[in-house]
Amino acid sequence: MNxxxxxxxxxxxLLGIPLILISLxxxxxxxxxxDNRWITNRLSTLQSWFLHLVTKQLMMPLNKKGHKWALILTxxxxxxxxxxxxxxxxxxxxxxxxxxxxxxxxxxxxxxxLLTGMRNQPxxxxxxxxxxxxxxxxxxxxxxxxxxxxxxxxLALGVRLTANLTxxxxxxxxxxxxxxxxxxxxxxxxxxxTTILLLLTLLEVAVAMIQAYVFVLLLSLYLQENI
Amino acid sequence: GxxxxxxxxxxxxxxxxxxxxxxxxxxxxxxxxxxKAWSSYYDKYINVKRGGPAGISMLLAxxxxxxxxxxxxxxxx
Numbered sequence: 001m002n003x004x005x006x007x008x009x010x011x012x013x014l015l016g017i018p019l020i021l022i023s024l025x026x027x028x029x030x031x032x033x034x035d036n037r038w039i040t041n042r043l044s045t046l047q048s049w050f051l052h053l054v055t056k057q058l059m060m061p062l063n064k065k066g067h068k069w070a071l072i073l074t075x076x077x078x079x080x081x082x083x084x085x086x087x088x089x090x091x092x093x094x095x096x097x098x099x100x101x102x103x104x105x106x107x108x109x110x111x112x113x114l115l116t117g118m119r120n121q122p123x124x125x126x127x128x129x130x131x132x133x134x135x136x137x138x139x140x141x142x143x144x145x146x147x148x149x150x151x152x153x154x155l156a157l158g159v160r161l162t163a164n165l166t167x168x169x170x171x172x173x174x175x176x177x178x179x180x181x182x183x184x185x186x187x188x189x190x191x192x193x194t195t196i197l198l199l200l201t202l203l204e205v206a207v208a209m210i211q212a213y214v215f216v217l218l219l220s221l222y223l224q225e226n227i
Numbered sequence: 228g229x230x231x232x233x234x235x236x237x238x239x240x241x242x243x244x245x246x247x248x249x250x251x252x253x254x255x256x257x258x259x260x261x262x263k264a265w266s267s268y269y270d271k272y273i274n275v276k277r278g279g280p281a282g283i284s285m286l287l288a289x290x291x292x293x294x295x296x297x298x299x300x301x302x303x304x
Contacts, residue, residue: 019294019298
């Protein structure tokens with residue numbers, strides 16, 4: 001019974017084209033490029049407002065060199081947000097439930113921040129491995145701990161996104177199955193379960209947005225340390 | 228006007244096979260057709276002065292239907 005619930009995470013093929021390809025390309029349709037008008041349509045206006053908000057938020061703590069990362073961080077944020085939210089519609093496929101995709105996003109970007117730091121300011125980057133004011137006997141242990149925490153960052157980034165979204169989708173499927181199964185026998189419990197399902201869906205919408213934000217925020221934090 | 232220059236909505240049902248034969252099915256032709264279809268949808272429903280949620284909702288509903296169709300073999304078990 002449990003195995004069949006994981007079927008929603010396999011990308012079905014039709015005519016040899018997996019659905020993941022369409023789910024990756026579809027958000028591009030929902031984000032039109034603004035044409036050079038004084039007043040654009042409501043969708044473009046909303047989109048520009050949102051992009052300005054996100055870019056300002058992300059770029060405020062970064063110094064001037066960090067502003068080179070504006071495009072990739074903002075587009076990453078928009079991409080993840082769109083994909084997560086679209087995955088909540090019925091029958092759609094969420095690419096970010098696949099660990100491979102999230103690791104493919106997290107690992108190169110984290111490595112880029114690390115290499116930027118190591119190349120431009122190696123002593124400062126290495127200095128982050130030892131917090132200020134540690135007592136001298138603790139230094140070796142702390143360096144090991146900090147190195148481990150540094151190396152585990154890409155894994156944490158990828159797995160955090162995957163686990164949150166997968167768990168959410170699974171929960172929705174489980175609870176909806178339960179409420180439908182209970183409907184003929186105990187309608188009251190079925191109504192209770194449906195209420196839980198509604199609340200859960202709201203939570204999922206929030207989680208979808210938050211997870212995208214957290215991913216990009218952490219990346220920008222790693223960037224701040226290193227640039 | 229002549230059959231090869233008419234748009235899909237202006238072609239009568241009986242003339243459909245002949246009209247299809249005049250279409251350009253090369254990759255550039257298909258991409259151009261796709262681009263044209265998207266821009267006509269966009270200009271008609273989204274790129275308007277007082278657009279509402281309807282334009283995007285139709286798009287999202289179409290996306291759901293498409294995903295359903297893609298999943299059909301898998302679900303019908």
